[in-house]
Amino acid sequence: MAMRKNRRYGERFSLSLLSGGRLIYFQAALAAFSVILAVIFVINNVLLDNTQASIQSGESTKGLSAVEPGVDENEELPGKIKESGAVKVRPERTASGNKSSAKIEVPDEGLRVEEKTVQPGQTVTDLLADHLNASDIYYLSKQCSDVFSLRKVRSGNSYRLYFNGETLSGFEYDIDASDKLSVEIDQGNFAVNKKSIEYDVTPHLVQGRIESSLFESVGNTGESDQLAVELADIFAWDIDFIRDIRKGDSFRLIVEKRYRKGKWAGYGDILAARFVNQGRTYQAFLFSRDNGEKEYFDAKGQAVRKSFLKAPLHFSRISSGYSLNRMHPILKQVRPHQGIDYAAPQGTPIKSVGDGTVITRAYHKGNGNYIQIRHPNSYVTMYNHLSRFASGIRKGKRVVQGQVIGYVGTTGLSTGPHLDYRVKKHGRYVNPLKVESTPCEPVPKGEQDRFFSQIKPLLAVLEGFQPLYAEAEQDFHTEN
Helix, strand or coil: CHHHHHHHHHHHHHHHHHCCCHHHHHHHHHHHHHHHHHHHHHHHHHHHHHHHHHHHHCCCCCCHHHCCCCCCCCCCCCHHHHHHCCCCEEEEECCCCCEEEEEECCCCCCEEEEEEECCCCCCHHHHHCCCCCHHHHHHHHHHHCCCCCHHHCCCCCEEEEEEECCEEEEEEEECCCCEEEEEEEECCEEEEEEEECCCEEEEEEEEEECCCCHHHHHHHCCCCHHHHHHHHHHCCCCCCCCCCCCCCCEEEEEEEEEEECCEEEEEEEEEEEEEEECCEEEEEEEEECCCCCEEEECCCCCECCECCCCCCCCCCEEEECCEEEEECCCCCCEEEECCEEEECCCCCEEECCCCEEEEEEEEECCCEEEEEEEECCCEEEEEEEEEEECCCCCCCCEECCCCEEEEEECCCCCCCCEEEEEEEECCEEECHHHCCCCECCCCCHHHHHHHHHHHHHHHHHHHCCCHHHHHHHHCCEEEC
8 A cells, every 4th residue: 555655656746847847947957968978078089189199290298297207298218218119100900990090019029049959859849849839840841841851850959949029930950060951930931941051160270290099199189089080081092090000100281170159160171181101291182173072182183082992991900811821710710811800899880992882781690791882893892790781771772982881790700899891803802901992083174273273372381381471371270
């Protein structure tokens, strides 16, 4: 009953409020309120447009001190801020496709480089997973396949990641001491190239005298074993560094030393070398021919390289020579030993003494793992007791002089790690130490003037003629 009375009372109040002139007054009040809201809206838009125009034109605007406290509108901005270009205004499309007024663009934070080393067991996925997704890494691998397979990434090699801000913009991997893989990354696209590694190169003069071994003498100059090996490689056709070296022999060489970002990065080319062995002098000068090939020639332009190396491995010792009457250490019988035994540590690399074709790669109960290679002029070389064969060595395979074909072992009838090296000519065994090795082609006639002109200052340094003049011209650094 009470609720019905209240409802009737409310209806009578509403009708009395709207009756007569009161309704007119109420409508007028609503119209006035609407006009006031419209005026405020118009004024607000005008002020906003003026403020944006002032910002875009670079002018100061009153009231900005609340946003930029401490900046006097009559003073110029500090130089540091002006140079940074920290604020740029540009139109931007919104999600609906309409243009908004402006967007503050984040400045380029500059290129940042992280240099690292591949760790054992790491793959290219491990190197890049924090910066690229799996599909991008797969696509990158396909892009690189024609330049360098990313499956060949090896532990110990250096690589670099380039960042623009926090975004990966490039990747470099050192393939070897000469070349690097370079990848530029732009919005998911990859530009892949193989580039030469840039070094700061300085020629150095290194010299020494043999007291006991080439390794020791080179080490006494402050240089590494690698330089001793490279020097031996140059004269490997004329000097057997296993049995020919004598106390008092001497060497003098000009070698490039490479530096990368101020850090030692290994040796470059040996530009020239001189070795005095048992009173006889040998010289070699590196010369780039017109076809781009680099070869060593002596001071007369004759090739240092010959058809056969003196020995198939470096720095060992001859444990048994060529003999027609030798007591076999296992069979205890007098039998011909028609080869040379080189005692060397297990796994020592064995090189082919000349260019040729593999005709046998097999196992024999006496020879163990062995290889036979056919060479020009009816020569065949044989390498016995190998621990294993080098990758890719098989019957019919072409090999080049100095190529590693296998590794020292003790397979077959053998008392310890060594290489049994043999040579046949016209099907008959001959003493490997007496094989005649003919020189390769000399400097072509059309290139001889350039050759002799190029080696003149190098020869002066090697011989000690006008050493100060030669060193000044070539900027050599002498090391004793």
